[in-house]
Amino acid sequence: MKKIICLVAAILLLATMTSCANQPDTDIINSSSVVVGFSQLGAESSWRIANTESMEKAAKEAGFGLMMENANQKQEKQIDAIRSFIAYQVDVIVFSPIVESGWDNILNEASNAGIPVILMDRMISNSDDNLYTTYVGADFYAEGRRAGEYLIRKADTMNKETFNIFEICGTVDSTPMRERQQGFMDAIGDDPRFNVVDSICGDFLRSMGGECAELLLEKYGENMIDVIYSHNDSMTLGVLDVLEQRGIRPGKDIVLITVDGEKEAVDALKAGKINCVVQCTPDLGPAVMELVRKLKAGEQVSKITHPEEGIFCDFDDLSNPAVEGF
Ligand code: GYE
Numbered sequence: 001m002k003k004i005i006c007l008v009a010a011i012l013l014l015a016t017m018t019s020c021a022n023q024p025d026t027d028i029i030n031s032s033s034v035v036v037g038f039s040q041l042g043a044e045s046s047w048r049i050a051n052t053e054s055m056e057k058a059a060k061e062a063g064f065g066l067m068m069e070n071a072n073q074k075q076e077k078q079i080d081a082i083r084s085f086i087a088y089q090v091d092v093i094v095f096s097p098i099v100e101s102g103w104d105n106i107l108n109e110a111s112n113a114g115i116p117v118i119l120m121d122r123m124i125s126n127s128d129d130n131l132y133t134t135y136v137g138a139d140f141y142a143e144g145r146r147a148g149e150y151l152i153r154k155a156d157t158m159n160k161e162t163f164n165i166f167e168i169c170g171t172v173d174s175t176p177m178r179e180r181q182q183g184f185m186d187a188i189g190d191d192p193r194f195n196v197v198d199s200i201c202g203d204f205l206r207s208m209g210g211e212c213a214e215l216l217l218e219k220y221g222e223n224m225i226d227v228i229y230s231h232n233d234s235m236t237l238g239v240l241d242v243l244e245q246r247g248i249r250p251g252k253d254i255v256l257i258t259v260d261g262e263k264e265a266v267d268a269l270k271a272g273k274i275n276c277v278v279q280c281t282p283d284l285g286p287a288v289m290e291l292v293r294k295l296k297a298g299e300q301v302s303k304i305t306h307p308e309e310g311i312f313c314d315f316d317d318l319s320n321p322a323v324e325g326f
Pocket residue numbers: 044045046047048121122138176204231232233234259260280
């Protein structure tokens with residue numbers, strides 16, 4: 001019976017929800033007995049697009065129906081989507097919270113409806129751990145630390161006493177922004193060679209990364225910039241475009257450290273234009289669907305699952321086929 005209700009609900013939902021033409025958010029409903037409501041936060045980066053594909057593929061392979069809504073970077077749209085999933089009694093809600101705060105009410109509604117919630121990729125501020133069932137995503141603090149540890153190692157090989165560092169941040173109040181910043185700062189913290197001069201927000205977008213680079217060059221001049229640490233590849237690629245347009249050699253005149261590991265960034269690392277790529281896997285779909293399976297089977301799940309990640313950098317043998325982007 002529940003299966004029929006879900007299917008009818010899903011069809012109604014498809015008919016009533018507006019989806020964005022420029023998103024890869026094909027809503028997939030199949031005749032599965034398990035329906036997952038998935039609120040994706042947007043399509044701001046290659047990472048996000050790969051993550052959406054991973055979810056779609058894994059749901060299909062698991063034989064689960066996936067009702068997906070893409071929120072186009074708007075928290076209100078995520079809240080609306082989750083509310084619809086509750087109304088239609090999906091089996092499990094999965095969502096990637098664009099920011100950490102502001103979810104208490106909607107998650108209480110899910111909890112009251114008895115629907116388990118899997119946080120995928122990003123966290124919420126942990127006022128109440130009971131508001132979600134489990135989290136699967138990267139350890140962003142460890143990523144930030146890896147970025148800082150790489151810089152220490154790089155600086156040791158350079159004949160320079162001080163390094164002016166500029167940070168280009170992801171979306172303010174998002175988990176990767178906060179923790180990639182904190183981990184990096186903690187890693188370089190005690191080293192007197194490092195001076196973090198400025199930190200500006202590029203919202204994880206390539207276009208904004210370019211604008212940030214222009215702003216920094218205008219404000220400080222290229223000679224003052226030794227290092228740019230950017231919270232994702234999309235912004236870094238925007239920076240790279242601007243530097244090259246101005247005849248500045250990225251990876252040589254300025255050390256570039258980035259996070260994600262998309263193909264274009266790893267290729268730029270191989271070409272000597274980026275110095276370090278901290279990996280962050282978007283392929284979270286299989287782990288999410290395994291958690292859905294366990295929850296439906298009434299099995300225990302751990303509160304947190306982190307994938308294993310490392311870095312690629314200019315100290316590595318970059319001809320190794322394992323050095324590859326997504
Ligand atoms: O690094 C960035 C994306 O939350 C891990 O969001 C994700 C981040 C990823 O837009 O490219």
